[in-house]
Amino acid sequence: MTDFFAAAATDDTPIEPSLPDGWELVVGLEVHVELDTATKLFCGCANQFGSEPNTNICPTCLGLPGSLPVMNESAVELAMRLGRALGCDVNRSVMARKNYFYPDMPKDFQTTQYDQPTNSDGRVVLGDGFVVGIERAHIEEDTGKSTHVGGGGRINDAEYSLVDYNRAGVPLVEIVSRPDVRTIDHAKAYVEELRGILLATGVSDARMEEGSMRVDANVSVRPHGSAELRTRCEIKNINSVRSLGRAIEYEARRHIDLWTNDGAPDQETRHWDEEGGRTTSGRSKEDADDYRYFQEPDLVPLEPSAETVAAIDAAMPPLPAARRAALLEASGADASAVGIVVERGQDGLAMAAIEAGAEPEKVVTRLVNDLAVDDWSKVEGEAFAELIRMESAGELSATQAKQILGDLVEQGGDPAEHAASRGFEAMDTGELESLVDQLIADHPEEWARFTGSDDGDRKKMQGFFTGQIMKATKGQADGKAVAQLLAQKSS
């Protein structure tokens, strides 16, 4: 069951971990995203996560002899849309073959792009204005998935391996950033921002846990003030934004250790070990692959016309950065709260509620604190505005407002109607006052402590009286009104 009232997800590493003095971090990120197409990149098989193994396959995505690829035009369209959202140039592009042997790759080459990618030279602007350059965002096919059974669970010591080719040929875009990132927070913010762009454009569902968004980090360090690029390591197998931060920090410290002890890191691929909290060496330098790229002769170049690109631009939905700016302006709320609302895609609701007359800052606060749910599609702007108004006016207590928000999430509709059907009538002030008087009479000792000079006592007793009244009214009393009455009576 969904907990409607869960506290807003908070960043669990609010403080930037600091590296030893004198060292600067240099990070480039390579992000693979699966495109949200109905079918695979080169054949008509379903692009679907979670099917029975080897059910979404055909001669082409199995790479059977004689089969040929046919480009999925909607994948190209999504890739170009993403490119434009990242501010890239969309180029004439060609597919290339990246040759290496691996059992989950049916043709023993991957069809990708090499020197002529579809998108190049873009940028992502983070919430705080920091700019990460995008070198390229190119189209490629995914591989199948291997499961190594027995032994150490790795390909060469397993008893046997199982391969599922459902994922083989699923369309991917690989987004390669420039090595612009200097802090772990920016690395994480970049991935979050990309995710927001992917969701906003409908390019991908961008789920790291399902593998539809995969992040590799190229990490190196250098002395502060230096412009050199030192040996970098590519960290793979990072499964969450949190792990990304941990992996970069671990790797940076490892490099600094090596450099300060007359050593040097090897340029290599390393794997993030989530449980061990460390990176481990992947392939050694000796078997570094020469991929022997060459143009894919079975496909023709992609040559989008200027009209095609213009049409993509015209149909571009508002992107997170623009939406943040708009909500920030409309609400005057805290930038990080606005960021959360936009990240959740609740900015449309926020704007509608503000338009309907709700107090803008309160709208943002309420959304952040009380609407951390998966599906809020039934909540309408006007209803949300009305709920906030009712609570502000004391017609509903905070607890009641939360309950009614739950009703809105589940059923939609009008908050006043939900309040009526729950029997949440605003309590008559006179009625509340006589209740308070009765309580004071019944509890003279507590009252004396409330009116005494000890601040701690006063606070405790305030809690006591409020609790008693809430109990007596089954939570229907407005907490603020109670506080006001208690203050009046004690003065």
Place this chain on the structure above:
Amino acid sequence: MSALDIAAAVRSGERRATDVLDEHLARIEAGDGDIHAFNLVTADAAREEAEAVDAAVARGDDPGPLAGVPVALKDNMCTRGIPTTCSSKVLEGWRPPYDATVVTRLRAAGAVAVGKTNLDEFAMGSSTENSAFGPTHNPRDLTRVPGGSSGGTAASVAADFTPLGIGSDTGGSIRQPAAFCGVVGMKPTYGAVSRYGLIAFASSLDQIGPFASSVADAAAMFDVIAGPDPRDSTSIRDYAPNASSVLDRGVAGLRVGVIRELSGGAGTVDGLSADVLARTQEAVDALAAAGATVEEISVPSATLGLSAYYLVAPAEASSNLARYDGVRYGLRVDAPTTGEMNTASRTAGFGPEVKRRIMLGTYALSAGYYDAFYGKALKVRTMMLREFAEAYEKVDVLVTPTAPTTAFPLGERTADPMTMYVNDVCTIPSNLTGHPGISVPFGIGEDGLPVGVQVLAPALGDELTFQVASVLEAAAAGGAS
């Protein structure tokens, strides 16, 4: 009996497709022990197809333009449920789950596929001696090679096992065996015929084409198999040639060019034999006699074709053949690790010529060698396209020998790959440019074996090649040499 005569007789109900089939199967049965044109004869499947044709005729339905005509399929064309080997041990026992587009189109036209023919392993070779299942013998002289790599299909047509056959041509693999066996063989414009279901050797060069005993039969088959296919991204959209309709147009007023570098003129390539050059000259004379104008043309890069080809083709092959790794189908030799299993399977599965080309291609694409080898070959290809485009501003077609010599003895060149490779010197340029070319028999050499003459045309000039070949065919029959 020609393919068109058989089709006419079957369509009219005069002959039954099943009888035609039985007659040809009997010939195969009697003769293929000596020739070895076929890796596999699919008599039962063929009979079902023939019966379907007869049933269509009986119902009054149109059984198609090739009704009841037996055809031979090179064993690198995928046939659903029927073993398709590329004459390689690595694919022994593999049955494709689908038909190549050409196979589907031939069946729809009423043709009856009788079996899969021998080839140089993965179409790599010029003699059909590089087959894991033994060589094919030339029906004109059993001690000679049939040419290659489509030697099995060429032999099938030459031996009258089938009136028609399907081959593939990556560097001359249709035209050269057609010349050696004395039949007509045509390589279409790249993209004219779908490659879907053709097991790739070198994807940017491979093209499927027809074999027949006559130009008219070859044209009829070409018309059936040509045309766009959404399954092949490189197939040409909106291209629907009709070669059969142009065969009687003659060559009056046509401008014919003779490539100096491939015809014994100054700067000519080595190894062109005198009798082949003589027949080629006679062919050119015949075209002139029929009203064409003749001009010598220089295409200097034509002589570089061989070197460029032996970088481009192996490079693509090294990638195309990577999938034969023992994981999913075909031969698997078990070993302790996956990598060792890959190596063991490929070592046992591929023959020496295939290994040689995989290694060549791997080096040509390797970091540090790419620019010097593969990159340079691409430049030659571009240069060749430009020079041929210039030539075709001056002339409509080009005429050259198909192969430097007539069919050579079995075993003569297997020890030295270079002497084998030069066989393709005249045919390779049109694979690198993607242009069409046809080989038509024109007289015999000193050894009494057939000589083939090649007619080349620019891209989309497929009809023109048949038109000119038709005139040469008539001239040859009229007693030239």
